[in-house]
Amino acid sequence: MRNEHRGRGFGRPGGWQQADLPDPADVPDWFAGRLPSDWFTGSPVIEIDRDEIVVIGELPIPQPEKPTDSASEADTADKVPNATKDGAIARFRESTRSARMQIANEAQQRYGRSVAWGVSVDGQRYLFTHLAVPVMTRLRQPERKVLDTLVDSGVARSRADALAWTVKLAGKHAEAWLEELRGAMRKVDDLRSEGPKGL
Missing domain, CATH: 3.30.300 (GMP Synthetase; Chain A, domain 3)
Incomplete structure (x- = not known):
């Protein structure tokens, strides 16, 4: 569907x-x-x-x-x-x-x-x-070099594969920080829905 x-x-x-x-x-x-x-x-x-x-x-x-x-x-x-x-x-x-x-x-x-x-x-x-x-992105040369190194070394088959690999790695190592960030975003949502008090 x-x-x-x-x-x-x-x-x-x-x-x-x-x-x-x-x-x-x-x-x-x-x-x-x-x-x-x-x-x-x-x-x-x-x-x-x-x-x-x-x-x-x-x-x-x-x-x-x-x-x-x-x-x-x-x-x-x-x-x-x-x-x-x-x-x-x-x-x-x-x-x-x-x-x-x-x-x-x-x-x-x-x-x-x-x-x-x-x-x-x-x-x-x-x-x-x-x-x-699919996620579209624009990368400058230093970032492209990172992806190309992963491809040239055989870690990834393509730049897209290399980008997915780096996102997984970043997510794994920053899990606690990302969860804290998600919690902060939920708080912002709650505050927005409540609106200013006393109005």
Whole structure:
């Protein structure tokens, strides 16, 4: 289903949030009420940006068959074979496909964002189809040289790939600062909605 909001411009100076998109503050509550209770163990992790809502739920860990002797039991304790995980993921993906599509359509109507799905099994995340949104930018020579070094060294296949790699790296190392910045932006939103007191 096509997202009607995606082509619109930013509603605020600075471009850090689109004012014309529906407020996603209640997304976790909506999914908590909408998702079948037997899909995941616990509440899913939900990540939101301007374009997409990503829902990642924890699947129950499939239990491998019990070994026949105690030595094998000690060796295989708490180990889930990769093939077992792959089977559990494939089963969930196929058996929930039509329901996930229906829920995604409803969420897109409500929040103006695409919905992507993933699962977590035994501490590892597996994302199903999700958006890769192009971002246009202009770089001066020093920045282009950084990207070209990553390409020439084989770290990245192209400048676009190198730029994605550097963004991931920056996000990983600045996670605490970025979360603090997001919190500050939420405070500004709250203050703007309240308006000046005493008027």
